Amino acid sequence: MSDDIWKRDEIASPCVKVCVVHPESRLCVGCHRTMDEIAGWSRMTPEERARVMAELPGRGPQLSRRRGGRAGRAARSA
Numbered sequence: 001m002s003d004d005i006w007k008r009d010e011i012a013s014p015c016v017k018v019c020v021v022h023p024e025s026r027l028c029v030g031c032h033r034t035m036d037e038i039a040g041w042s043r044m045t046p047e048e049r050a051r052v053m054a055e056l057p058g059r060g061p062q063l064s065r066r067r068g069g070r071a072g073r074a075a076r077s078a
Contacts, residue, residue: 014053025062032059
């Protein structure tokens with residue numbers, strides 16, 4: 001019996017199963033993709049996915065840490 005039956009072509013994904021949207025950048029905190037990129041991931045070509053994945057490391061700095069809930073928001077708006 002061949003193991004070919006159990007092989008699947010998985011779509012490469014940067015998902016790390018930490019699915020939280022940053023409130024200011026609107027990026028996923030786990031994988032740094034936009035909601036549109038996540039929603040359309042399975043329909044993207046391999047080239048489109050590779051382009052997005054190449055951009056992800058540069059998106060990390062956009063995810064500033066939230067500090068202090070309401071007090072933190074008040075300090076930012078002051």
